[in-house]
Each structure stands twice: as C-alpha cells, then as structure tokens.
Amino acid sequence: MSSEDVAQARERVIESMEQSAEVYGLSRSAGRIYGVLYFAEEPLSIPTLVEATGYAKSTVSNVTRKLSRLGLIHRRSSDGGGRRVRFEAEREVWFIIQDVFQQYIDREIQASLRTLQRAEGQLPAEGRSHEAERIQDLRDTYEDLQEIVALTSGLSVSELREALEAYE
Template sequence: MTEPDAGSADEPTEDADEPAVRRAREEVIEAMARAAEVYGIKPSYGRLYGLLYFADEPLSLDRLADESDYAKSTVSTATSAMERYHFVHRRSIPGEGKKAYYEAETDLWHVFQQLLNQEVRSEVRIMTRALDEAAETLRDADSERAERDLQKVEKLQGVYEKADRALTVLTSSSLDRITDLFGRLRSGE
C-alpha cells in the first residue's frame, strides 16, 4: 500500500483552502472595521488592525496601503493612533534603514489594561484632585448650598475611589483570574 501524495485528493492542499481562508479572514477583518465604528473610531483603523493581526510578519506603511487600498497618509495616521493605544507596535527591520514596520498586539487584554492605565486612570486622577479641592472649599463655606454641593461631591469621591480600586485589580490581574473571580461572584462562592 502506498502513501498518498501530499497533493492527492484525499488531503486538501493549502491552495485548495485559500479561497475559504481568505473569506474567513476577510469576515473577521470586516467585523473589526465595524467594531471600531461602535467605539467612534474610523472603520479604516479596525480594518488595518485586522490586516496586521493576520499578517505573518510586520508590515510597512507601503504594504499596508497596498493591501488595504487606503492612502498612505490614512495608513500613517491610523497606525500612529493605534500605536498610542497599544493596538500596534512599531518595529524596525535590520537592513531596512529607518523604514517603519508595524505588527498587531494580539493580546487584547493587554491592550485593554494599557487603555485603563493610561486613559481611565488619568481621568480618575484629574477628577480626584478636583473633587478633593472642591470638598475642601465647600467644607470651609457656610451655607445650605455649600452643604448640598458637598454631599454631591462626596458621593462622586466615593465613586472615583471605588473606580481606582477596580482599576488596580483590572490592570494587575490576568483575564483568567478576573473571569474566575466574576464566576465565583456570580455563583455566590
């Protein structure tokens, strides 16, 4: 009995799977573009992220422009924004000079943690500082209005204190640990 050839009808070849693979990949990339819109981000950002996500190697701006059919300026703007939010990383390739290459961050929990650490924690710091100063001013004032406003400010202080604690847990724990914790909370353990 002989072994079937690598390209026999019994075993699909990579080429035979290509149209199906391309369709599946495109479906996910289009979903990423639509998902970007949900967050008020241009769909081009989601599409470019998707192209990088499925790329086997870092891609240059030129290659991303070719593969996406977007202008190089659009690709440059998008990759800069995605880099700021940790969705992509800029890489240099030896022998390519200063030419920039990009690759997707595939650990989306890491991206989420970075966004929480940078953007949300920044908001918490700004608000905490303002609320502390306002509370001090209102405590020194002697009026009914100041007392009512102080109660509102103290309520907000409580919210931001809890938010800060939640941020600490979310940014210092793995996704598995967080989901395990939520699972135990739901089941009442």
C-alpha cells in the same frame, strides 16, 4: 476553493474589527489596519499596508502612529537592516483592553478626582450643604473605581475570571 473561504472569513472578521473600532472611539481605518496586521504572518511596512487596505499613505502613517501610541500595534524598526518601519499587531486583546483602560479611563478618573477634591476644599466646612454630600458621593465612587482599575490592571483575563467566580 477553500482559500477563497479563508479569505472571506478573514474579511468578515476584519469588517467586524472596523465596527468594533468605532465603538472604542477609533476610526474605521484603524480597525481595518489593525485587522490586516492581526492576520499578517510577519510585520508589515507602510507601503504594504497601503496596498492591503486601499487607504492613502498619509492615512496609514497617521493611523499607525495612533495605534502605536495606544499599544494596539508595535513598531519593529531596524529589523532587516533597512530603514523600513514595520508594524506588528498586539494579539493579546486583553492587553489592549487593559491599556485602553489605563490610558483613557484611568486618566479620566484621575482628572475627575482632582476636580472633586478641589471642589470639596472650596466648600464651607460647617454648612454641610447637600451639594457637599453629592460631591462626596461622587468622590467615593470614583475612588472605588480607581482602586478597581488598579486591582485589575495586573491580572490576566483568566485570573480576573477566576477572581470573580471565586466570589459567590
């Protein structure tokens, strides 16, 4: 039966997404729910997801909210006129990665930069201690990183690849 093959292939990919979710700091349930939505042909409601994944209703509710906030899935409310909330996967994986970068890494970079600048302001100006040099090294790198994130945030995956290949 080829439909069984299709189902098995689909299941394997979803299992791989469960694994990937852990690497990206998400739960396994988040990976599975995203996977089911990724292959779905239409937006799915929470009861449908409960049946498709086997997770409890509360788990699906919490995970879908988290995934929505991160931009991995989208709420399609007031679709068929019902009050049912339906979810659709963002299938452009590159967008997801960019968003995660924006929301995790960039926030982290900015918080670190703030701390570093405050620390530098506290240091005596003349002494030029080796701590001051170390802190300035950190700040330089983080500013480069911030700039790189900003530069890549507007590029598609093929544009980024092109930019890197052109530089040789």
